[in-house]
Amino acid sequence: MYVERLPDPAVSGRVAVLWVHVAEGDGRHLVVPDGCVDLIWGPHGPHVAGPDTGPMYTRMRAGDTYVGVRFLPGAVGGALGVPVEELRDLRVPVADLPRSDALRRMTEEGPGASRSELQRLMLATVVERLGATAAPDPAAPHVAAALRAGRTVAEVARRLGLSERQLHRRSLASFGYSPKTLQRIVRFQRALRLARAGRPLADVAADSGYADQAHLANDVKRLSGVTIRRLL
Incomplete structure (x- = not known):
C-alpha cells in the first residue's frame, strides 16, 4: 500500500x-x-x-x-x-x-x-x-520548470541572466545535481507520467524531448536499471 x-x-x-x-x-x-x-x-x-x-x-x-x-x-x-x-x-x-x-x-x-x-x-x-533556515534559491523552481519544458541548459542560463558556470553552481546547491543531470531526470519523470497515462511510447519520446523511442528506452534503462515496460 x-x-x-x-x-x-x-x-x-x-x-x-x-x-x-x-x-x-x-x-x-x-x-x-x-x-x-x-x-x-x-x-x-x-x-x-x-x-x-x-x-x-x-x-x-x-x-x-x-x-x-x-x-x-x-x-x-x-x-x-x-x-x-x-x-x-x-x-x-x-x-x-x-x-x-x-x-x-x-x-x-x-x-x-x-x-x-x-x-x-x-x-x-x-x-x-x-x-x-535560509530560504532556497528563488531561481530553483524556474530552472526545474524550464528544463522540464524542454529548454536547453544554455537557454535556461540566458533566461536567468547567468553564465552556464553560475547556473551549474546554483543547480548543485539547490538540487544536488548539475543542470545536465537535472535535465535528464525531469525529462525522464515527464516521460513516465505520459506513459502511465497510456500514451504510445513513440509519442511519449517525442513529447518529452527525446530524439526517438530508442533514446527514451536507453535513458530509462540508465536511470532506473530496468526497461520502460518493466518499470511501467
Whole structure:
C-alpha cells in the first residue's frame, strides 16, 4: 500500500507530498530519480534519502511501514543542516546530521508513534526547520520548470541572466545535481507520467524531448536499471 496526501498550505511551496508506504510482501522496492529529497521514518528509525542519479533499492519485509515527507525539487534549502549535494545518492540516518532541537525532539518522540502521529511530528519538524533556515534559491523552481519544458541548459542560463558556470553552481546547491543531470531526470519523470497515462511510447519520446523511442528506452534503462515496460 502506498498513499500520498498534500501537505498543509503553509509548506506547500517547499513540500511536495506526505506519504505512507506499507510493504505488502518481502522483496526489494525500486526507487527511481525524481529530483526530490525525502525525510523518512522506517523500521530502523528516521533517515534522509538524498537526490538520486540512478536506481536505488530498499529491501522490505511484509508489514514494514515507511512514513515520509518529500521536498519539492530544489526546495530543501538548509533544512537538513548539510548541503544537498552531500546527500546525493545516499541514505543518511538523521542521527548523523547536525542535530537541531527540532530533529532531536523528533527522534526522541517518534519511537512507538502511530503512522499519523509520525507524519504530524515529522511535518512539525520540517516546518520548524524551514522557519529557522535560509530560504532556497528563488531561481530553483524556474530552472526545474524550464528544463522540464524542454529548454536547453544554455537557454535556461540566458533566461536567468547567468553564465552556464553560475547556473551549474546554483543547480548543485539547490538540487544536488548539475543542470545536465537535472535535465535528464525531469525529462525522464515527464516521460513516465505520459506513459502511465497510456500514451504510445513513440509519442511519449517525442513529447518529452527525446530524439526517438530508442533514446527514451536507453535513458530509462540508465536511470532506473530496468526497461520502460518493466518499470511501467
